[in-house]
Amino acid sequence: MRRPTLHAVAARAGVSKSSVSRVINGEPTVAPEIRQIVMAAVTELGYVPNGAARNLVTQKTNTIAIIVSDPPAGLVSDDPMFAMVVRAASRALEAAGKQVSLVLAGSDESRLRVEQYLAAGHVDGAMLVSMDGSDPLPAVLARTGLPIVSHGRLATPGLMPYVDNDNIGGATTAVQHLLSQGRQRIATISGPLDMQAAQERLNAYRQSLQDTDRRSIVALGDFTRISGAEAMRQLLQDDPQLDAVFAANDLMAIGALRTLREAGRRVPDDVAVVGFDDIEAALYTAPPLTTVRSPMGEQAARTVRLLLDLLADGCAESVILPTEIVIRESA
């Protein structure tokens, strides 16, 4: 019991395959009554065009790959960024009539498979998410010639257009805010330095402090809560006098908050904390987190738009989205 084919519909309707094809694809050059007959046959037989056959002949798939760099199992398991970006991108793609192929690029062998996958013509284009700077994947994929964009700026410039948020501006604002409160010893918890966003946020922090002749106090995290908690412990040990912390993302800020609580420091009285991203959880910490809002959903949607433009016009301009500080109670 196989699915009906175009041929079957044509036979049922008493017209040629060509006519059925024309009706299916909504071409105007077909008489209303024929359209009527064909539509009837289509619904009667429950006909749905075969995707593979279509893809084969048209040389396009109407499918876009979302390629997410996947950390080893267990690391960032419930990352809100993943949920927001993938969800927002999928919505935008779906709204544009595109199907979504989700690809996790984890181990080296899976990276090879990604390349093969794109080369096999399974997708019309791709969108890269959260690639780290040491990852050779973007360069490799760029070489396939497929339209590809990046969600977030890549370490290697010029490889492909991207949409990013203003990490430097955001981090600068965050530190300025801390300074304006009269904080003297401002530490930071950085993200993984092979990620561009982490780099930029750290650099902006350093620059801002340098401008006021303060010294940097840096601990390294990897954008996870636990790493934030550990980094905070380190920071407290390095400089027990510190009175402010700028965490490079909210997850790490949340981790830092826990360490601070365990250490008996009051926030913001003893130590002020500022995060970055403004994920929903930032509204629910104790105290609610002051943070820099990065428009994740919009960034994802814009990245999709960029790709769609690239697909249509063959060229597209990178975008940097503004950030803004959201002041709550932690600083």
Place this chain on the structure above:
Amino acid sequence: MRRPTLHAVAARAGVSKSSVSRVINGEPTVAPEIRQIVMAAVTELGYVPNGAARNLVTQKTNTIAIIVSDPPAGLVSDDPMFAMVVRAASRALEAAGKQVSLVLAGSDESRLRVEQYLAAGHVDGAMLVSMDGSDPLPAVLARTGLPIVSHGRLATPGLMPYVDNDNIGGATTAVQHLLSQGRQRIATISGPLDMQAAQERLNAYRQSLQDTDRRSIVALGDFTRISGAEAMRQLLQDDPQLDAVFAANDLMAIGALRTLREAGRRVPDDVAVVGFDDIEAALYTAPPLTTVRSPMGEQAARTVRLLLDLLADGCAESVILPTEIVIRESA
């Protein structure tokens, strides 16, 4: 400048298309030296088999759809469940050599598209995630005849195999724990009742209280933090004397915690709080959240396994995974 085809490789290697095909697909009946020659031609030309052509002739795609019921934009934007499940499922699928097609089933028209999509033969099977009971999609899709499984039990039984966690057992344990602490007035924040998991957790709560002749105090949420916060407010108003709350998931528990804090109630001294799921954030609340661990990652992996079995054997047995209570400081 088109990609090389099988034909081109055959010409380059001086053999027939058939031989190249055999080499590509690793068939044993090919002489080592011919294999050698073909492989050389393949790498030389950078040949990658065309996916659409393959799909067309083999009538399979090696692709699995993950169909996620998508709430209206802005609702559950950074749901950790989404991230965990999609990620774990993708990993498992990728490990099995399957490609992943992510489908968000939101509006009614997009639901129609989902059906068409499956019918078009784009995927070999599908996995449903977080469908609510009122959703007609599972029934519609089951009728396509494609192998489909569900992550989480459906309201309509018998439609397809599923993997779920032991909601009833988990919720019962949670309430027992509260009772064993001598809590007298135990309220609950329920999830949306058109979701099976919410139903089961609520029923188990009710049953447990009934067994000890206590009355239920119920507020309705929708599994989001904000709804948890609001429900808690409602609860406090309904029964200012309450001394315990069982939230049907951690997100709502987190929301409840905030309301409690704002209301000046101490946790767990004045009010004990138990959540459900044990998401990572539960470790970082103030105080850390006592909760029922549901093995989300494993559940997703098992759901994939179920689908793979269904694909291979044509039949598969539903599974219910055990839960366990994780006692921290909130109760």
Place this chain on the structure above:
DNA sequence: TCAGTCGTGGGGAACGCTCCCCTTGCTTGG
């Protein structure tokens, strides 16, 4: 030595669709 096998490789149909090109029949203008 010769029929029968077996191990390999080649040829070509088929998968289900799109799209180009041609035919057909009608309209229109000189």
Place this chain on the structure above:
DNA sequence: CCAAGCAAGGGGAGCGTTCCCCACGACTGA
């Protein structure tokens, strides 16, 4: 009234694979 043009449907090639079937040579056993 006829040539020209045009709208609309039909025929069929071709997209790039897989896989069935057949040919061919070598090897075996009687």
